Amino acid sequence: AQSVTQLDSQVPVFEEAPVELRCNYSSSVSVYLFWYVQYPNQGLQLLLKYLSGSTLVKGINGFEAEFNKSQTSFHLRKPSVHISDTAEYFCAVSDLTGGSYIPTFGRGTSLIVHP
């Protein structure tokens, strides 16, 4: 079964600083990769996704992520964060073997942006 590891449970950062949220998954031949964001008291919404093609994926709100197959990683980055980026971020991986494409979620990383 697929497993997803988000290495940091909490990442504090100052406004306008760069940030990287790390995500690693267990090895698989083919995967779809996602980052979702959950703002306080809301459901999750898609930030960006990798299905195929370019390994650098751009999402909403200035976020981007890079798929690294050899390191089985999909780290999320933003060059300059804003207070409004404070939220919980979830990495998710869909294993394409078996055909069900059911996503497995990591435990989440709480991004806290300080003024």
Next chain:
Amino acid sequence: DADVTQTPRNRITKTGKRIMLECSQTKGHDRMYWYRQDPGLGLRLIYYSFDVKDINKGEISDGYSVSRQAQAKFSLSLESAIPNQTALYFCATSKTGVASGANVLTFGAGSRLTVL
């Protein structure tokens, strides 16, 4: 109106009571899911359904049951609630296929359940 609507949004109940959480969607998606969110544990899959006649257990189905009443409706039941089922529950939908929009989950706003 929201694409995925969950009711109730908040519920407090007592141990042993039967509880139903309902989910309806206007996305036209064929796949529906129930997840549970606990602090520090992320989202864990309870049940999922690929169409009206298809129900599958997820990672943590014990103590839960589901019903897919129609393509747009998927309800989660706790037959006899216990305190460790206190959590935030999310319904999600997706469409089948390999196109760009397939396999992306659309989430409801969540149902917060407290079992005393």
